Every structure is written in structure tokens, then in C-alpha cells.
Amino acid sequence: MISELREWGDLRSDSVAEALRTVPRHLFAPGESLEDVYAANQAVVTKRDEQGLATSSLSATHIQVTMLEQAQLQPGMRVLEVGSGGYNAALLAELVGEAGTVVSLDIDGDIVERARSCLQTAGYEPVRVVHGDAEHGHAPEAPYDRIIVTAGAWDIPPAWIEQLAPGGRIVVPLRMRGLTRSVVFAHDGDHLVSTGYRLCGFVPMQGVSAREERLIPLDGSEVALRAEEEQLLDVSGLRQALYGQWVQHWSGVRFDQVDELDFWIATQAPVFGLLVARQDAVERGLVTRAALRGVPTLLRGSGFAYRTKRPIEGTDEFETGVYAHGPEADAVADEYVELLRRWDRDLRGGPGARIEVFPATRPTSELPRGRIVEKAHTRVAVSWPGARNP
Structure with missing residues (x-):
């Protein structure tokens, strides 16, 4: 698995590779074959709804590694994971070390209990798994140096921005006009600006933040x-x-x-x-x-x-x-x-798009030129430096 991730270019840092070697992924997918669990590009569904649609999964490792590399985690950091499962939280715990803090938040009580049990079995009791709606984040242990969202998000709730420490980063699979990209956001004055993004796919957010695709x-x-x-x-x-x-x-x-x-x-x-x-x-x-x-x-x-x-x-x-x-x-x-x-x-081959997130109340006259994607809490502006006018 690690060799494939390196060959694909997803795995670049020694610290993430060491976390992958250390955390026993199969303990977070009991009953599944080792071939499926350690396939670099395969998710393992852990819960489905009445229609058979996946509502929670152990994400494919290449997606998890992509986001961990984007997050650039360091020892001692405080991290909020939105969307729990246990395995990714254990990887986070390895990366931030004993001096760091990992809080894993999920809206589904069954998933919370499952994650707690798996983390305990794997020896990661210090990870805190809490039951709650992602819309509100988890204020008691804020601020966070990193907020890593492992469910497909249509918007960025104000709580995430408020609970982010100065100099912090949000890594979120954000849906814009039907396409989802894992975007790294940092503070830029009174709004957020992207520092990079990658293609990704996740099960959709539940709760207040949910927004079904039609x-x-x-x-x-x-x-x-x-x-x-x-x-x-x-x-x-x-x-x-x-x-x-x-x-x-x-x-x-x-x-x-x-x-x-x-x-x-x-x-x-x-x-x-x-x-x-x-x-x-x-x-x-x-x-x-x-x-x-x-x-x-x-x-x-x-x-x-x-x-x-x-x-x-x-x-x-x-x-x-x-x-x-x-x-x-x-x-x-x-x-x-x-x-x-x-x-x-x-x-072609350029730096890509610049994605900026402003409060929903920001007037259009104060937004940068580009495509404005309207959300409930925010207005997302996407521009392309280097693109000439038609």
C-alpha cells in the first residue's frame, strides 16, 4: 500500500509514511479481508442507510494521505477531525504526537461508538471522539491548528472559521457547482483563501450542514x-x-x-x-x-x-x-x-484556481472577479490567475 502511494505521488513525507506503517488499518475494519483493507485506492463502507447508500466509510488510503499531506501536520498541534471512523484519527494522533490533541467529531452515535471501540483496540485511547453536528464544530477544545473535514461539505459553517487558531488551516472536501475538491484554506485578513486543492470524493455531510445533490x-x-x-x-x-x-x-x-x-x-x-x-x-x-x-x-x-x-x-x-x-x-x-x-x-500546467471564501453578507462589489458560488453561510469566489480575457 505504501509503495503504491509513493509511486502515485500521493505520499511524499516520511512522517505520513511512518504513521501509515504504525497504525494497524485492519483493526478499524473488522471482518474485512486484508486485501480490501490495505488496497491503496479502495474505501470500505462501514454503514449504509435504508436505501443502501453509504453514510460512513473507511476512506481509501490515497484520499486520506492526500489530505494529511495537504494539512502539513506538526508535533504538538491541536486538530479537529469532522467525520469520524477511527483510522484517520489514529494517523492524526501519530502525526501530532503525545504533545498534540486530536478531537474526532461525528453526528452518528453508532459511528462514534464504533470509532471509540476501534481506537481503544488499536491503542489510541487519548483520541477524543465526540458526538455532535459538524455545523457547530466543537468549541470546548478550540482553537485548533488544523480542522480536517472527512465528509463532503457544501458550505463552510462560521463555527469552523471561529474555532480556527491564528495561522491555522482548514482542509475540506468542498463542493462547488457539483464538483468536489479537497481545498486547503488559510486566513487572509477577514476571509479564507486557498493554498491548494486536489480532486477527491467523500460521503456527504449529514445534519444541519447537509445539502443533497438534485x-x-x-x-x-x-x-x-x-x-x-x-x-x-x-x-x-x-x-x-x-x-x-x-x-x-x-x-x-x-x-x-x-x-x-x-x-x-x-x-x-x-x-x-x-x-x-x-x-x-x-x-x-x-x-x-x-x-x-x-x-x-x-x-x-x-x-x-x-x-x-x-x-x-x-x-x-x-x-x-x-x-x-x-x-x-x-x-x-x-x-x-x-x-x-x-x-x-x-x-495548462499553471498554478490552478484561487478559491476565496467570504461571509454571505459580503457585497458583490467587494468580491474579486471570477465565478461567485452562493452558499448558505458564505460566498465562494473562484478566479484563475493567468487566464486572459476571451
């Missing part, structure tokens, strides 16, 4: 849009467009660095969503295979365009292109292709 059916249960701006959509027109003629445009842009490219599209498209589909819809020719995992989609009126790819002859590479549906298919395809080319021209 699926808008376009073809029964076979094709749907996952969009957070449903009020801006011509759903009837989009359904008709799905069955109508489509066009295909190619960009000349190499299909790589896709995670970053997708985030660029998500933060530039005026109206954005993820097109998702099942295998049957692909076989019927309604959409391409790109939609099986959810593909970034630009929406305009009753039309939409989404990313695809094709092999570049004589090479092992692919070219990025666009499929578009609707009465303005050519126009929306051209708009998408222009975004692909701008990213290729200005941003």
Missing part, C-alpha cells in the same frame, strides 16, 4: 442532470433536445489534466451541470460513455454541450471535443470549445 431526469432514470442552479434551466426544452439532432465539434486540445480542465469549465460556464447516464442510454446512442461517471456540461436555454474525446492517429493520446444538443447546438458547442482552447492556451 438529479433532474431527462430520460426517466437513464439520463439526468446534476445541477445546483435548477431555477435557471429549461428542463422541458433540455428533454426535447436530448432526443433531437446533435453536433460534434473538436478542439485540437489534448485530453489530459482532465480534473483541472473540468474545474475550469465548471467555474466558467454561466449555467453548469453534470450529465449522468446509465449504460442502457449509452447503448441506445442517447449520450456517449463520458456520461457514465458524470461529465461537465455547459447549459444554454434548451441546449447543452458536454465533453468527449477521440484518439489522435499515430499516438497514444486523445483529443478533447464536444457533443452538443438543442436548437443552438453549434453555438453552445463553439462556446465550450473556446473554453477548452483558453484553458490550453493560458492555464
Whole structure:
């Protein structure tokens, strides 16, 4: 497991590697096979709801390592973990040492008891596992040098910011326009600013902070849009467009660095969503295979365009292109292709986006230029240093 994580580039520091060697991961997943528990890229579900959906899991090690590396933990630090399971808290305890403090918070009483039991079995009794809603953090032992959130968050509650020590960091899987990135935030005056981010995936937050993703059916249960701006959509027109003629445009842009490219599209498209589909819809020719995992989609009126790819002859590479549906298919395809080319021209291999978090009361006139993503407690501004105007 450790060798694979090093090969992938997720594991970079000796301190995190030593924590992985020390903490017996299998003690936090009793009854599971060692092959599954120590697979570097496999999560182990620890609880499901009545519909069979995962509500808690032992996250894949590569995700946990990514966030631990982002956090840059040091001995003696005070850490609040939001979302418990036990194993990650034990890794945190190894990294902050006996002089440090680890508080692990979870809303699910069953998970709290399970984490306590596993930590005790593994010899990590000093870790405090507390029962509570993430919306409120855990004030009694604040301030924290690091707040590490291990559940998918739609917003950043004020309590997390208030309970963060000066010079502290929040590492949080933050959902922005349907895409989730593990973002490292630090104080910058009266707001938060990102110092880096990585692709990730987590079970969603529960409690007051929960915000369900909405699926808008376009073809029964076979094709749907996952969009957070449903009020801006011509759903009837989009359904008709799905069955109508489509066009295909190619960009000349190499299909790589896709995670970053997708985030660029998500933060530039005026109206954005993820097109998702099942295998049957692909076989019927309604959409391409790109939609099986959810593909970034630009929406305009009753039309939409989404990313695809094709092999570049004589090479092992692919070219990025666009499929578009609707009465303005050519126009929306051209708009998408222009975004692909701008990213290729200005941003490929660059520093990425700058993500800033302001209070929800901050006037637009006082926000930086860029895409503003509205939340309940905050306004998230995403800008791209280096991007030239169209």
C-alpha cells in the first residue's frame, strides 16, 4: 500500500509514511479481508442507510494521505477531525504526537461508538471522539491548528472559521457547482483563501450542514442532470433536445489534466451541470460513455454541450471535443470549445484556481472577479490567475 502511494505521488513525507506503517488499518475494519483493507485506492463502507447508500466509510488510503499531506501536520498541534471512523484519527494522533490533541467529531452515535471501540483496540485511547453536528464544530477544545473535514461539505459553517487558531488551516472536501475538491484554506485578513486543492470524493455531510445533490431526469432514470442552479434551466426544452439532432465539434486540445480542465469549465460556464447516464442510454446512442461517471456540461436555454474525446492517429493520446444538443447546438458547442482552447492556451500546467471564501453578507462589489458560488453561510469566489480575457 505504501509503495503504491509513493509511486502515485500521493505520499511524499516520511512522517505520513511512518504513521501509515504504525497504525494497524485492519483493526478499524473488522471482518474485512486484508486485501480490501490495505488496497491503496479502495474505501470500505462501514454503514449504509435504508436505501443502501453509504453514510460512513473507511476512506481509501490515497484520499486520506492526500489530505494529511495537504494539512502539513506538526508535533504538538491541536486538530479537529469532522467525520469520524477511527483510522484517520489514529494517523492524526501519530502525526501530532503525545504533545498534540486530536478531537474526532461525528453526528452518528453508532459511528462514534464504533470509532471509540476501534481506537481503544488499536491503542489510541487519548483520541477524543465526540458526538455532535459538524455545523457547530466543537468549541470546548478550540482553537485548533488544523480542522480536517472527512465528509463532503457544501458550505463552510462560521463555527469552523471561529474555532480556527491564528495561522491555522482548514482542509475540506468542498463542493462547488457539483464538483468536489479537497481545498486547503488559510486566513487572509477577514476571509479564507486557498493554498491548494486536489480532486477527491467523500460521503456527504449529514445534519444541519447537509445539502443533497438534485438529479433532474431527462430520460426517466437513464439520463439526468446534476445541477445546483435548477431555477435557471429549461428542463422541458433540455428533454426535447436530448432526443433531437446533435453536433460534434473538436478542439485540437489534448485530453489530459482532465480534473483541472473540468474545474475550469465548471467555474466558467454561466449555467453548469453534470450529465449522468446509465449504460442502457449509452447503448441506445442517447449520450456517449463520458456520461457514465458524470461529465461537465455547459447549459444554454434548451441546449447543452458536454465533453468527449477521440484518439489522435499515430499516438497514444486523445483529443478533447464536444457533443452538443438543442436548437443552438453549434453555438453552445463553439462556446465550450473556446473554453477548452483558453484553458490550453493560458492555464495548462499553471498554478490552478484561487478559491476565496467570504461571509454571505459580503457585497458583490467587494468580491474579486471570477465565478461567485452562493452558499448558505458564505460566498465562494473562484478566479484563475493567468487566464486572459476571451
